[in-house]
Amino acid sequence: MFKKLTTRQRVSYIAVALLLIAALFLPVFTRNSYRMYFFSVVGAYIIAATGLDILLGMSGQISMGHVAYLAVGGYVSVLLSSNLGVPVLASMLIGAFAAAAVGALVAIPCAKLKMQFLVLASIAFSQFIYQLICQLNFLNPYRGLQTKPITIFGFNLNSNYVYTYYFSIFLVVVVLILRSLLTKSKVGRALMAVRDNTRSADGMGINVRAYKIMAFAISAFLCGFAGAYMAHLSGYIVSDGYKQALSFNYLIMVIFGGVNSLLGPVIGATIYQFINELLASAAAWRSVTYGIVVLVIVGFVPGGCVSALRTVGDKLAHMIDGKKGEGGAKP
Amino acid sequence: MIQAKNVTVRFGGVTAVNDVSIRVEKGKITGLIGPNGAGKTTLFNTINGVQHTPDGHVFFDGREITNGRGYQLCKMGMSRTYQSINLFLGMSVLDNVLIGQHCRMPYHFLQALLHTPKMKAEERKARDYCVKCLELVGLAGKKDLRAGQLPYGEQRLVEIARAMATQPKVLLLDEPAAGMNATEKVTLNKIICDIVDQGVTVLIIEHDMAVIMEISDYVYVMDDGLLIAEGTPNEVQNNPAVITAYLGGE
Numbered sequence: 378m379f380k381k382l383t384t385r386q387r388v389s390y391i392a393v394a395l396l397l398i399a400a401l402f403l404p405v406f407t408r409n410s411y412r413m414y415f416f417s418v419v420g421a422y423i424i425a426a427t428g429l430d431i432l433l434g435m436s437g438q439i440s441m442g443h444v445a446y447l448a449v450g451g452y453v454s455v456l457l458s459s460n461l462g463v464p465v466l467a468s469m470l471i472g473a474f475a476a477a478a479v480g481a482l483v484a485i486p487c488a489k490l491k492m493q494f495l496v497l498a499s500i501a502f503s504q505f506i507y508q509l510i511c512q513l514n515f516l517n518p519y520r521g522l523q524t525k526p527i528t529i530f531g532f533n534l535n536s537n538y539v540y541t542y543y544f545s546i547f548l549v550v551v552v553l554i555l556r557s558l559l560t561k562s563k564v565g566r567a568l569m570a571v572r573d574n575t576r577s578a579d580g581m582g583i584n585v586r587a588y589k590i591m592a593f594a595i596s597a598f599l600c601g602f603a604g605a606y607m608a609h610l611s612g613y614i615v616s617d618g619y620k621q622a623l624s625f626n627y628l629i630m631v632i633f634g635g636v637n638s639l640l641g642p643v644i645g646a647t648i649y650q651f652i653n654e655l656l657a658s659a660a661a662w663r664s665v666t667y668g669i670v671v672l673v674i675v676g677f678v679p680g681g682c683v684s685a686l687r688t689v690g691d692k693l694a695h696m697i698d699g700k701k702g703e704g705g706a707k708p
Numbered sequence: 709m710i711q712a713k714n715v716t717v718r719f720g721g722v723t724a725v726n727d728v729s730i731r732v733e734k735g736k737i738t739g740l741i742g743p744n745g746a747g748k749t750t751l752f753n754t755i756n757g758v759q760h761t762p763d764g765h766v767f768f769d770g771r772e773i774t775n776g777r778g779y780q781l782c783k784m785g786m787s788r789t790y791q792s793i794n795l796f797l798g799m800s801v802l803d804n805v806l807i808g809q810h811c812r813m814p815y816h817f818l819q820a821l822l823h824t825p826k827m828k829a830e831e832r833k834a835r836d837y838c839v840k841c842l843e844l845v846g847l848a849g850k851k852d853l854r855a856g857q858l859p860y861g862e863q864r865l866v867e868i869a870r871a872m873a874t875q876p877k878v879l880l881l882d883e884p885a886a887g888m889n890a891t892e893k894v895t896l897n898k899i900i901c902d903i904v905d906q907g908v909t910v911l912i913i914e915h916d917m918a919v920i921m922e923i924s925d926y927v928y929v930m931d932d933g934l935l936i937a938e939g940t941p942n943e944v945q946n947n948p949a950v951i952t953a954y955l956g957g958e
Contacts, residue, residue, distance in 0.1 A: 555821055562820035562827065563806075563813050563834075570796050570807045577794035580756065582782035582811030582874055591817075 385694040413538035420545025426630040426642035428599030434637030436592030437572030442503025448619035450601025451608035469605040476601020484593035503621040521615030635681025715764035726933040739924035746930040785877035797856035808873025809834040
C-alpha cells in the first residue's frame with residue numbers, strides 16, 4: 378500500500394502522522410489542568426471549523442451565523458441531559474441532529490440566495506436564535522446553566538482534563554476521516570460541482586438545491602456537536618457565548634487554515650486559540666490582531682496556512698526525488 | 709425521440725423563439741443551424757428545462773417534459789454540452805467525467821460516508837465507464853490533469869465525454885466545434901458519428917456549415933426566432949430563404 382504512493386503523498390502522510398504523534402504525547406510533557414482544558418477546547422473548535430469549511434470550502438456557500446448551530450446543539454444537549462436524564466454522549470448526538478435539522482430548515486429558503494444575500498440571511502438568523510435564547514427564562518440566559526460532565530459508561534471524563542484531551546483527539550480524528558471519505562465519494566464530488574458551476578451541475582443530473590441543503594445540514598451537524606461538546610466540557614452554558622459576532626471567529630479559523638482542506642481547520646483553530654490565549658490580558662488588541670492576520674493571509678497566502686505548507690511539501694518531495702535520482706545514477 | 713411543439717420564448721419585448729416546432733428522430737443526427745441570435749440556444753435551453761416557455765410543449769420519449777428540471781431530464785436520459793465551456797475547471801478531467809456518472813451511481817449518503825463494499829464497487833464501475841467515455845474522445849491519457857490545464861478544443865471534448873458519462877438516450881450539442889481548428893473538427897465529426905453508432909440520438913447546433921452538412925441526417929434552419937426551413941442537408945443548402953439568411957438578401 379505505502380509503496381504505491383508518490384513521494385509527495387508520503388511526505389504528507391508522514392507529516393500528518395508526526396502531528397498526530399506529537400498530539401498524543403503532549404500530556405507526557407505537560408499535565409497542567411488548564412493547558413489540557415485549553416487543548417480540549419481546540420478540539421471542539423476544530424470540529425466546528427470543519428463544519429463551516431464543508432459549507433464554505435466544499436459547497437461554496439457562506440454563513441456568518443454559524444454560532445446559532447452551536448447554540449442549538451449546546452442547549453438541546455444540556456436540556457436533555459439535565460432535565461430528562463439522557464446520557465451525555467447520546468444527548469450530544471441528539472443535539473447535533475437537532476442542529477442539522479435546523480440547518481436544513483434554514484437552507485430550504487436560503488439555499489436559493491446569492492452570496493451577499495446569504496450573508497445577510499445568516500446574520501439575521503443568528504441574531505434571531507440569540508434573542509430567542511435571551512427571552513427564554515428557563516434557560517437562565519444571563520447567569521447560565523450548569524451542565525453535566527461527559528461520562529462514558531459511568532466514567533467521568535471531566536474529572537481530569539487529560540481525559541477530555543484524548544477524547545478531543547479521538548473526535549477530531551473520526552470527524553476528519555469521515556470528511557475525507559465523504560470527499561472521495563459522489564456526494565463530495567457533487568458538492569464541489571455545485572460550488573464550481575451550478576448550471577452544469579444541474580445539467581449533469583445533480584439536484585443542486587438538495588445538495589446545497591445537505592451541505593447546510595452536514596455543516597450544522599458538526600457545529601451542533603461541537604457546541605454540545607463545548608457546553609459539557611466547560612461545565613456551564615450561557616447566552617453570551619452565542620452572540621452573532623462570535624461567528625466571525627469560526628470564519629477566521631477557516632480562512633487562517635485554508636478553505637476546502639482537511640487540515641486547514643485544524644491549523645486554523647489551533648493558531649486562533651493560541652492568539653486568543655496570548656492576548657488574553659489585552660482583549661482589545663485581539664480583534665486588531667485577527668484583522669491584521671486575516672488581511673495578511675488574504676493578501677499574501679489566499680489559500681491559508683495549508684497552501685503554504687503544501688508548497689513546503691512540494692519542495693521537500695522534490696528534494697527527496699532529486700536525491701534518489703542522483704543515487705540511482707551512481708553505479 | 710424529442711418533439712418540441714409551438715415553442716415561444718419572449719425576453720421582454722424580444723421574441724427569441726417564435727412558434728417553433730421540431731422533431732428529433734431516434735438514432736439520427738438532427739442539425740439546428742442559423743445565424744447569430746437566431747434563437748437556437750434558447751430553443752435548446754427550453755428543451756433542456758433551463759429556459760421556461762409559457763406556451764408550447766416539449767415531449768421526450770413520448771412523455772411531456774415541458775419546463776422540466778435539468779437534473780431530472782438528465783436522469784431520464786437527456787444530456788447536453790454548452791456553447792461556452794462549463795467544466796469544473798479546478799477538478800481533474802476524470803472527476804469532471806465522474807460528475808456525469810453521478811445520477812447512475814445508486815448509493816446513498818451513509819454508504820458514501822462509510823465507503824461500504826457496495827459503494828466501492830459502484831465507484832469502480834463508474835470509474836471504468838468514465839475512462840471508456842474519455843477513450844471515446846481520445847483523452848484517456850489526460851485523465852489526471854486538471855481540466856483547466858487542457859487547451860480549449862480538448863475542454864470541449866471533455867464536455868462531450870462528461871455528457872456521455874450520464875448514459876444518455878439523446879445528446880444535445882451546443883456548438884461543439886466552436887474554437888476548434890480544422891484537424892480538431894475532423895476528429896469531432898468522427899466522435900459524433902461514433903456516438904450515434906452507440907445508439908445515442910444527437911441534436912446539434914452548429915455555426916459551421918461544413919460540419920453540419922457532412923454529418924446531419926436532417927436539418928432545421930432558424931432565423932430571427934423563426935423556423936425558416938427544414939429538410940435534408942441538400943434540400944436546405946439550396947433553399948433560397950436559407951441563402952438569404954446566411955448571405956444577406958437583396
